[in-house]
Amino acid sequence: MPTLVKICGLSTPDTMNTALEAGADMVGLVFFAKSPRHVSFEAASKLAAIARGRAEIVALTVDADDEFLSQIMEKAAPDWLQLHGSETPGRLREIRTRFATPVMKAFGIRERGDLEAISDYAGIADRILFDSKPPRDATVPGGSGKRFDWRLLEGLDLHTPFMLSGGLDAGNVAEALDTTGARAVDVSSGIEATRGVKDPALIRRFIETVRAFDLERGQAK
Numbered sequence: 001m002p003t004l005v006k007i008c009g010l011s012t013p014d015t016m017n018t019a020l021e022a023g024a025d026m027v028g029l030v031f032f033a034k035s036p037r038h039v040s041f042e043a044a045s046k047l048a049a050i051a052r053g054r055a056e057i058v059a060l061t062v063d064a065d066d067e068f069l070s071q072i073m074e075k076a077a078p079d080w081l082q083l084h085g086s087e088t089p090g091r092l093r094e095i096r097t098r099f100a101t102p103v104m105k106a107f108g109i110r111e112r113g114d115l116e117a118i119s120d121y122a123g124i125a126d127r128i129l130f131d132s133k134p135p136r137d138a139t140v141p142g143g144s145g146k147r148f149d150w151r152l153l154e155g156l157d158l159h160t161p162f163m164l165s166g167g168l169d170a171g172n173v174a175e176a177l178d179t180t181g182a183r184a185v186d187v188s189s190g191i192e193a194t195r196g197v198k199d200p201a202l203i204r205r206f207i208e209t210v211r212a213f214d215l216e217r218g219q220a221k
């Protein structure tokens with residue numbers, strides 16, 4: 001199976017098309033006003049229409065309430081919800097039931113102890129997402145372009161599929177895949193010219209690099 005690639009924080013039709021044409025498996029729309037990648041419901045609806053049927057659409061939220069999630073479902077009808085806040089296992093269960101959409105729960109990792117909470121989400125989260133841990137006073141809890149020590153994931157025995165993120169780019173993604181054994185990766189900052197502004201050439205290079213890694217490992221499509 002080829003590595004699953006998620007391109008996150010797309011906010012223009014051009015970069016959305018670039019990601020899709022380059023072969024992204026998942027495309028992420030950020031619904032968090034403090035993020036430089038935040039999209040309005042109107043923009044999201046147009047971007048989702050471009051992506052539908054070509055890649056899975058992921059809506060990223062941070063501690064969103066039901067009203068906000070309902071708006072996202074109505075306007076963008078995502079295939080996945082990415083929950084990047086401090087959502088509890090109970091809240092995840094509620095969201096899955098109410099919105100009948102798979103959920104990907106993000107965990108910020110800095111040290112081994114940060115992995116402990118994950119077992120509480122077993123059988124509830126459809127996928128676990130590993131990101132670097134944001135500083136306590138961060139206004140945006142992700143998309144920082146910072147990596148964490150990937151060796152912390154070595155030998156991890158998760159019974160839930162996981163995705164690796166946090167500071168990935170074309171220059172380090174092969175090493176990240178090799179170290180962690182991840183079968184899915186997510187990138188945002190590493191494909192940007194400046195914070196929040198995607199660079200089509202970097203999007204293509206990132207996906208090409210992952211596909212080359214897959215070819216080398218005999219995992220290509």
Ligand SMILES: O=C(O)c1ccccc1N[C@@H]1O[C@H](COP(=O)(O)O)[C@@H](O)[C@H]1O
Pocket residue numbers: 008009028030032035036037038060062084129131140141142143144145146165166167168186187188189190
């Ligand atoms: O992208 C954002 O602005 C964002 C905002 C709030 C929470 C998470 C966000 N992005 C996610 O963060 C990780 C790491 O991204 P990066 O490649 O290090 O920039 C990734 O999962 C994004 O989906």
